[in-house]
Amino acid sequence: MLYFLTVVFGLIIAFLMFFQLHNEKRIQQKQIKRLFENLIINVYCGGNTAPNTTFAPDIKYNIVSTSITLGKFTDGQQHQIDLPITTTDNSLAGTAAVITTIPSKSGLDISISCVEQPYIIVRHANPTEGQCEFEYNLNKEQKKLQVKTIRGERRDPRVAENYTFPFEPYFLGTSLNGKALGFNPISFEIPVKPGDEILLGNTLLKIESCLEG
Amino acid sequence: MKKKKTTKDFGYILCIFTALFILALLLTTVKELAPVTAARLTDCNARIDAYEGDLEVAKASGASEEDITYLTNQINKYKARADMLQHRDVYYYVSMGFLLVLAMFGSVIQFVSTASFSQNGQKTYKYYPFFSAPLCAVCILLAIGVTYRAIFGVTLTDLVMLVGAVGVGAVVFFVYRHAPLIIARLSHTRLGNNKKVSVADVLFFLPVVGILGLLAANLLFGVTINGAKLWINVMGIQLQPSEFIKVLLVVLLASAYGKLWKAVVAVATGGITILVMLFLHDMGSAIVVFAMLILMLFLLLDNKITFSLLFDHKKLLTIIMILSVLAFFFALTLFPYALERFSNLGTAMEKDGQQAEILRALIFGGVGGLGIENSSYLINIYAIDCDLALAGLTAVFGYGMLLITMLCYAIIIIIPIRKIAVHREYYFATAQVSIALFVQVLFNALGAVDVLPFTGIVAPFISSGGSALVGFCAMAGLVLATLHPVVKLKQREV
Numbered sequence: 123m124l125y126f127l128t129v130v131f132g133l134i135i136a137f138l139m140f141f142q143l144h145n146e147k148r149i150q151q152k153q154i155k156r157l158f159e160n161l162i163i164n165v166y167c168g169g170n171t172a173p174n175t176t177f178a179p180d181i182k183y184n185i186v187s188t189s190i191t192l193g194k195f196t197d198g199q200q201h202q203i204d205l206p207i208t209t210t211d212n213s214l215a216g217t218a219a220v221i222t223t224i225p226s227k228s229g230l231d232i233s234i235s236c237v238e239q240p241y242i243i244v245r246h247a248n249p250t251e252g253q254c255e256f257e258y259n260l261n262k263e264q265k266k267l268q269v270k271t272i273r274g275e276r277r278d279p280r281v282a283e284n285y286t287f288p289f290e291p292y293f294l295g296t297s298l299n300g301k302a303l304g305f306n307p308i309s310f311e312i313p314v315k316p317g318d319e320i321l322l323g324n325t326l327l328k329i330e331s332c333l334e335g
Numbered sequence: 336m337k338k339k340k341t342t343k344d345f346g347y348i349l350c351i352f353t354a355l356f357i358l359a360l361l362l363t364t365v366k367e368l369a370p371v372t373a374a375r376l377t378d379c380n381a382r383i384d385a386y387e388g389d390l391e392v393a394k395a396s397g398a399s400e401e402d403i404t405y406l407t408n409q410i411n412k413y414k415a416r417a418d419m420l421q422h423r424d425v426y427y428y429v430s431m432g433f434l435l436v437l438a439m440f441g442s443v444i445q446f447v448s449t450a451s452f453s454q455n456g457q458k459t460y461k462y463y464p465f466f467s468a469p470l471c472a473v474c475i476l477l478a479i480g481v482t483y484r485a486i487f488g489v490t491l492t493d494l495v496m497l498v499g500a501v502g503v504g505a506v507v508f509f510v511y512r513h514a515p516l517i518i519a520r521l522s523h524t525r526l527g528n529n530k531k532v533s534v535a536d537v538l539f540f541l542p543v544v545g546i547l548g549l550l551a552a553n554l555l556f557g558v559t560i561n562g563a564k565l566w567i568n569v570m571g572i573q574l575q576p577s578e579f580i581k582v583l584l585v586v587l588l589a590s591a592y593g594k595l596w597k598a599v600v601a602v603a604t605g606g607i608t609i610l611v612m613l614f615l616h617d618m619g620s621a622i623v624v625f626a627m628l629i630l631m632l633f634l635l636l637d638n639k640i641t642f643s644l645l646f647d648h649k650k651l652l653t654i655i656m657i658l659s660v661l662a663f664f665f666a667l668t669l670f671p672y673a674l675e676r677f678s679n680l681g682t683a684m685e686k687d688g689q690q691a692e693i694l695r696a697l698i699f700g701g702v703g704g705l706g707i708e709n710s711s712y713l714i715n716i717y718a719i720d721c722d723l724a725l726a727g728l729t730a731v732f733g734y735g736m737l738l739i740t741m742l743c744y745a746i747i748i749i750i751p752i753r754k755i756a757v758h759r760e761y762y763f764a765t766a767q768v769s770i771a772l773f774v775q776v777l778f779n780a781l782g783a784v785d786v787l788p789f790t791g792i793v794a795p796f797i798s799s800g801g802s803a804l805v806g807f808c809a810m811a812g813l814v815l816a817t818l819h820p821v822v823k824l825k826q827r828e829v
Binding site: 124125126127128129130131132133135136137138139140142143144145146147149 | 344345346349352353355356359360362363366367465466467468469471472475706732733735736738739742743745746749750753
């Protein structure tokens with residue numbers, strides 16, 4: 123009888139565990155949401171800002187207010203916040219993305235997901251078939267990247283919404299220290315570290331802090 | 336400043352319930368175990384007396400050396416068993432007491448916040464651990480395992496192994512909690528003047544070196560028991576390197592993304608491991624590692640970063656997966672013993688070996704089980720407390736206990752589906768532990784009853800075997816670490 127009761131008790135606990143697992147997930151979701159609410163990206167645009175860029179100097183972005191969703195967070199790794207950049211000569215339109223530890227205003231470092239090195243993604247506005255060129259200035263050093271492009275077969279639905287490319291260019295290879303992405307649009311990752319200053323067109327991005335190097 | 340707790344959680348109550356369950360199991364078992372122990376002790380002493388009498392007669396009558404050695408061996412065997420029986424109950428109580436304390440510790444730790452952050456200087460939010468369910472599952476599994484093994488004997492070594500295994504699990508937990516942050520930091524630190532290679536890249540090779548080192552040690556210094564070269568002797572203790580290799584593989588496969596060369600190195604290491612394990616007649620571990628490799632390839636389907644220069648990595652990975660399955664079956668054909676295991680399927684009753692014994696015990700036990708009192712004869716089944724553990728558990732304690740065990744396994748196995756992984760590395764790690772546990776449980780449960788090949792796979796947390804227990808506790812440590820990662824680096828000046 124005692125043994126029977128023990129088994130029944132064990133089964134009740136086992137089922138409670140499933141309930142608890144569900145409960146913990148719900149609480150964790152709330153907690154992560156709150157974690158995001160408290161995080162402010164410290165990448166800001168300042169210095170040599172052109173008058174008609176969409177950046178205001180010293181903008182601080184709240185992650186929750188952007189399109190970042192908890193669903194995206196679930197699979198870890200990539201948290202990117204798209205900050206539209208339009209430069210005066212329209213030679214370079216793109217997005218800056220930060221994949222990094224993001225410190226809150228209070229100065230507390232909270233790592234979300236940053237096993238890979240933080241980097242900024244730059245996209246090419248007017249890709250041409252055959253070859254594309256990226257120009258940027260990293261820490262007052264002018265850099266140029268030439269990338270071979272080929273015509274793709276499939277459109278990326280995300281791109282179709284925002285851009286109208288005549289074709290879908292893919293990367294073939296890259297010559298600089300950046301890592302090429304296999305999906306369109308033509309983009310280029312510039313690895314960054316805290317203290318780096320990147321000049322894209324007329325927009326200066328200053329990486330104030332990411333993971334401590 | 337107003338302080339607010341971010342969680343309303345009753346994980347601590349679950350831990351207290353778990354402790355109560357362990358206590359109930361202990362009390363129930365003690366009630367049944369004590370008379371069995373007394374009866375067996377009397378039996379042992381009677382046998383010792385009888386053999387000692389025979390020995391005296393043999394010595395007086397000038398019997399052959401062989402007979403005298405046989406009798407001496409029998410006396411020593413029963414003396415050892417009597418010695419074990421005398422202390423068995425005490426060691427069992429202490430083991431269960433230790434697990435009870437572990438469960439209670441789990442309830443206390445729910446209240447310890449490990450990070451806090453404030454919003455606009457108004458409220459302070461705290462970050463609490465979320466792992467009560469899997470921790471309780473592990474505690475219950477360990478308690479059921481200790482109780483089951485106690486029927487067949489508990490020694491001081493078993494107790495030390497249990498405490499040591501939990502200790503190793505705790506160390507793995509504390510180290511792996513920091514892993515992604517440490518690696519992320521080190522990924523900025525370049526190796527000397529080298530611009531391309533970071534310290535994190537070098538760290539990636541640590542598990543690779545560990546795995547290859549253990550495989551080499553097994554090949555060179557392995558001890559062959561029952562045709563399988565699975566053990567190495569280290570200072571008088573027999574260790575089974577394959578159990579540690581599985582843990583290292585979880586860490587390796589979890590970190591093998593983001594760069595193509597990492598994935599290639601991980602797959603190559605896994606492939607070498609499978610071949611060496613098959614060569615060492617460890618088919619069970621080879622199957623587990625193979626499942627882990629396939630899962631890793633499957634998870635990489637969604638990882639564009641790893642395949643940044645490949646146009647259609649999904650098709651490529653699918654082809655690699657299909658080829659891997661074919662290659663694995665081809666590798667099996669190279670080893671006749673492996674094929675034999677498959678051809679032996681369905682012949683357990685004809686052969687009338689240990690599987691037939693356990694099948695009979697399952698039938699006699701029925702839904703309620705044989706009970707401890709009637710299960711003494713099971714001790715003569717060779718692999719009763721390792722390869723036949725889940726079947727034996729069911730035979731002794733009935734299907735209710737099996738259901739509890741399976742639900743506890745399920746709790747750990749579904750974590751990658753149910754939980755939010757903060758780092759992708761953690762998501763991969765929980766998935767790898769899941770598949771390893773799933774395959775082990777599947778093959779242990781169904782191998783014993785002749786549905787799958789009987790490949791010598793132990794049941795996680797239940798079976799005897801120090802290395803396996805340490806390995807699984809380390810895996811549990813990995814899973815718990817993923818549920819409670821470090822979210823805070825040191826304070827920065829603004």
